[in-house]
Amino acid sequence: MASVTLEHVTKRFGEVTAVRDVNIEVKDKEFLVLVGPSGCGKSTTLRMIAGLEEISEGAVFIADRLVNDVAPKDRDIAMVFQSYALYPHMSVYDNLAFGLKLRRTPKKEIDRRVQDAAELLGLTDLLQRKPKQLSGGQRQRVALGRAIVREPKVFLMDEPLSNLDAKLRVQMRAELIRLHQRLQTTVIYVTHDQVEAMTMGTRIAVLRDGVLQQIDAPQVLYDHPKNMFVAGFIGSPSMNFVDAKIEGDMADMWVNCGSFRVPVPATHRERLEPLLKKQSRECFFGIRPEDMYEPKYAPPEVETDARMRARVDVTEPLGAEIYLYLLAGEKMMVARVDPRTRADIGDEVEMVLDMSKMHVFDRDTQEAYT
Amino acid sequence: MNRSTPYLSDAIRFIILAFFALYFMMPIYLLVITSFKPFEDISFATMWALPKGFYLDGITQAWTYVSQNFMNSIIVTLPASLLSSILGSFNGYLFAKWRFPGSRWLFLLVLFGIFLPYQGILIPLVQVLGALNLYGKYAGLIIVHIVFGIPITTLIFRGYYSAVPDELVDAARIDGAGVLGVFWHIMLPLAMPAFGVSMIWQFTSIWNDYLIGLVILSNPDMRTVMVAVKNLTGSFFTNYGAQMAAALIAASPTIIIYLLLSRLFHRGLLAGSVKG
Numbered sequence: 250m251a252s253v254t255l256e257h258v259t260k261r262f263g264e265v266t267a268v269r270d271v272n273i274e275v276k277d278k279e280f281l282v283l284v285g286p287s288g289c290g291k292s293t294t295l296r297m298i299a300g301l302e303e304i305s306e307g308a309v310f311i312a313d314r315l316v317n318d319v320a321p322k323d324r325d326i327a328m329v330f331q332s333y334a335l336y337p338h339m340s341v342y343d344n345l346a347f348g349l350k351l352r353r354t355p356k357k358e359i360d361r362r363v364q365d366a367a368e369l370l371g372l373t374d375l376l377q378r379k380p381k382q383l384s385g386g387q388r389q390r391v392a393l394g395r396a397i398v399r400e401p402k403v404f405l406m407d408e409p410l411s412n413l414d415a416k417l418r419v420q421m422r423a424e425l426i427r428l429h430q431r432l433q434t435t436v437i438y439v440t441h442d443q444v445e446a447m448t449m450g451t452r453i454a455v456l457r458d459g460v461l462q463q464i465d466a467p468q469v470l471y472d473h474p475k476n477m478f479v480a481g482f483i484g485s486p487s488m489n490f491v492d493a494k495i496e497g498d499m500a501d502m503w504v505n506c507g508s509f510r511v512p513v514p515a516t517h518r519e520r521l522e523p524l525l526k527k528q529s530r531e532c533f534f535g536i537r538p539e540d541m542y543e544p545k546y547a548p549p550e551v552e553t554d555a556r557m558r559a560r561v562d563v564t565e566p567l568g569a570e571i572y573l574y575l576l577a578g579e580k581m582m583v584a585r586v587d588p589r590t591r592a593d594i595g596d597e598v599e600m601v602l603d604m605s606k607m608h609v610f611d612r613d614t615q616e617a618y619t
Numbered sequence: 620m621n622r623s624t625p626y627l628s629d630a631i632r633f634i635i636l637a638f639f640a641l642y643f644m645m646p647i648y649l650l651v652i653t654s655f656k657p658f659e660d661i662s663f664a665t666m667w668a669l670p671k672g673f674y675l676d677g678i679t680q681a682w683t684y685v686s687q688n689f690m691n692s693i694i695v696t697l698p699a700s701l702l703s704s705i706l707g708s709f710n711g712y713l714f715a716k717w718r719f720p721g722s723r724w725l726f727l728l729v730l731f732g733i734f735l736p737y738q739g740i741l742i743p744l745v746q747v748l749g750a751l752n753l754y755g756k757y758a759g760l761i762i763v764h765i766v767f768g769i770p771i772t773t774l775i776f777r778g779y780y781s782a783v784p785d786e787l788v789d790a791a792r793i794d795g796a797g798v799l800g801v802f803w804h805i806m807l808p809l810a811m812p813a814f815g816v817s818m819i820w821q822f823t824s825i826w827n828d829y830l831i832g833l834v835i836l837s838n839p840d841m842r843t844v845m846v847a848v849k850n851l852t853g854s855f856f857t858n859y860g861a862q863m864a865a866a867l868i869a870a871s872p873t874i875i876i877y878l879l880l881s882r883l884f885h886r887g888l889l890a891g892s893v894k895g
Contacts, residue, residue: 301789322795334786338808347804348794395794 251402258307282450290459327396493534508578509557535608538585546587653863677860688847699764700821707772715780732770779813
């Protein structure tokens with residue numbers, strides 16, 4: 250019912266195109282995350298949905314109603330801002346009630362909704378306080394509460410957690426997920442943090458320079474990134490990319506990365522056929538840090554025939570895992586390995602690559618071969 | 620900081636500051652002590668001496684001369700400073716938060732008004748007021764002060780509102796407020812410190828105005844206190860005590876208004892609105 254549809258949406262600020270021909274369909278009750286590096290147009294996209302920014306071209310529909318020329322207040326949306334944007338001269342109660350008062354909601358109804366939201370967010374004891382008397386986390390909750398009391402069709406959230414410290418952020422992240430489950434409302438959530446995107450989104454839309462790169466479920470984005478940008482953006486540490494060349498034929502195919510050479514599993518050969526037919530078989534080979542193993546600790550289902558040797562440059566033991574920064578020839582690669590792995594700086598180590606998780610990208614377009 | 624010769628440099632600085640402070644305070648000292656001296660004690664020979672007692676003769680005498688004019692000044696100054704501040708608060712809000720095509724140029728044009736010399740526009744001003752049938756009336760003088768005040772009050776409020784985060788406006792718009800709603804519910808309550816500044820500024824400059832009051836209100840009964848104080852000199856025998864007292868009376872409201880409103884300056888009304 251409260252779907253949000255963007256059709257060929259473009260936003261220009263003078264000469265600069267901030268958002269270019271974006272098509273997104275947000276389904277009812279979906280938690281869609283817009284993610285990308287700063288300046289990618291994600292906030293602008295959200296502000297166009299909110300009506301705070303005019304749409305240069307294209308159309309935005311909320312619940313199947315064209316809203317291009319509808320004022321923000323009449324779009325049946327609520328927004329949570331990065332800076333919280335609480336009204337400093339009003340008590341928490343009045344902050345929550347402000348939108349309802351402007352809409353001439355009956356006093357009793359306002360009180361009921363404010364009390365309900367306050368209880369949901371643990372703000373009941375703070376209702377008479379002013380924003381400056383609250384901690385960052387409490388302000389965050391008030392900002393959320395202000396959106397909740399309105400009972401909107403769509404929640405828009407613009408990096409709502411990025412001003413919280415790390416611990417509180419993780420806590421609020423879980424709380425937002427719970428809240429979404431409970432309220433069953435469509436949420437469009439902007440963040441630059443791919444961990445937030447992965448953990449919270451029903452689907453994720455990755456933006457870069459105002460262009461939508463890929464939109465899909467988090468796991469699909471992780472497993473099948475459409476291009477190098479998405480592959481590098483989703484996942485931490487980032488996917489390793491190595492200049493490579495495809496060798497052999499359909500019966501016996503290899504990836505030659507210069508300092509090492511690894512076999513392509515039969516399941517992956519077909520998709521690389523177009524590359525094989527090209528005059529230059531150069532490409533980018535991609536492998537995630539978590540798909541590289543110390544041979545001893547490789548899970549049994551991983552074929553161990555794809556091996557490489559590298560020198561350990563830096564080790565980062567994190568307790569549950571170790572990040573190994575490896576030098577394979579000139580190329581720096583990161584491996585996320587079992588904490589039992591013994592590797593010291595300067596050691597020569599052998600690594601197994603799980604080639605069933607390999608990625609190959611075109612040298613020119615950086616698009617994935619899928 | 621380099622404090623190689625702390626005592627000497629501090630002492631020199633103190634002496635220089637003290638000298639200028641004394642120099643600046645001299646007329647004020649003279650004004651106050653002469654106001655409270657009896658008529659017969661006032662002479663050039665003893666002008667720097669403190670009064671022998673606390674005599675209110677000068678003050679009461681001056682008050683009979685200027686009380687009507689004092690009230691006239693209030694009639695003009697209060698509505699003029701209030702209205703020009705209110706108009707400035709709205710202008711400043713629009714220029715700061717609702718930029719429209721050409722708003723930058725319009726703002727520069729408004730600012731130009733700050734630099735207009737009153738003397739240069741006196742004759743057309745009188746002609747316009749005459750045509751509008753406002754010449755010689757309080758309303759005419761009030762309107763002139765309001766109009767002349769708008770550029771500076773607009774500048775004061777625009778500066779203040781520029782510091783208010785845009786997200787506060789966005790939040791209020793989504794909550795359902797329009798241009799006026801945002802102004803009334805959010806901006807105006809936050810602008811009290813700016814109101815303090817604007818009111819003090821406007822009250823002081825309108826109260827202290829001599830030229831426009833003199834030109835527009837020709838009827839002696841309607842004259843403002845500044846014009847009246849000036850007219851005390853040389854109109855009859857030189858009663859320094861009454862003159863000084865009248866000047867003291869004329870100067871007191873601006874000092875009082877500063878003391879009343881200045882605490883508004885220091886209030887940080889924006890605290891807590893955005894991240895902390």
